[in-house]
Amino acid sequence: MDSNGVVEWAVVESDIGPLMLAATGTGLVSVVFHARPEIRDRMLEKLRARLGAEPVEAPGSARLAEPVRQLAAYFAGTLREFSLDLDWSLTAGFNRQVLRELARGVPYGAVAGYGELAERVGQPGAAQAVGAAMGSNPLPVVVPCHRVVENDGGIGGFGGGLETKRQLLALEGVLPQPLF
Numbered sequence: 724m725d726s727n728g729v730v731e732w733a734v735v736e737s738d739i740g741p742l743m744l745a746a747t748g749t750g751l752v753s754v755v756f757h758a759r760p761e762i763r764d765r766m767l768e769k770l771r772a773r774l775g776a777e778p779v780e781a782p783g784s785a786r787l788a789e790p791v792r793q794l795a796a797y798f799a800g801t802l803r804e805f806s807l808d809l810d811w812s813l814t815a816g817f818n819r820q821v822l823r824e825l826a827r828g829v830p831y832g833a834v835a836g837y838g839e840l841a842e843r844v845g846q847p848g849a850a851q852a853v854g855a856a857m858g859s860n861p862l863p864v865v866v867p868c869h870r871v872v873e874n875d876g877g878i879g880g881f882g883g884g885l886e887t888k889r890q891l892l893a894l895e896g897v898l899p900q901p902l903f
Contacts, residue, residue: 730770731781734758735791738798738894739887742864745770745778746786750808753861756883773813794864800894803831805865813861820844821856826866832895836874850874858882864891 732745743758755766770778796802829835837850857868869891873879881888892898
């Protein structure tokens with residue numbers, strides 16, 4: 724297998740807890756919240772199965788340096804738009820279409836409804852499927868599924884937990900910062 728077939732990963736600290744980042748020769752392929760050992764092991768198994776490569780822990784990886792730098796800048800409030808090469812191979816079809824539209828079309832500090840996103844990809848009425856696509860997002864934070872909310876103003880669900888979603892929306896100024 725060539726070096727592009729290698730999946731490099733590392734766990735980095737962030738304001739929302741440890742994040743596991745994984746990258747291929749194509750780009751960042753996975754961001755995982757709450758990267759405790761059991762969650763990390765489950766993700767390594769998924770990467771092995773889906774990408775057909777043995778993931779290599781590489782905290783100093785050149786491939787991960789830019790994602791680590793940009794995420795740190797995002798949490799510091801100095802980066803509003805990620806400019807990373809992304810490897811979309813953990814998602815396909817409708818989910819990939821919706822996630823690409825989200826990455827392209829819902830900027831920092833803005834939110835979109837599930838139904839609105841469904842309309843944007845030409846599938847009005849597919850709000851629930853958009854919800855499922857958000858839940859399957861392999862690149863949260865970078866592909867900002869936290870910016871997708873319920874049309875009635877509800878915060879909606881979130882794979883990383885509602886508290887994490889609130890923290891990200893507060894960071895972006897969409898929600899007030901908690902008082903304590």
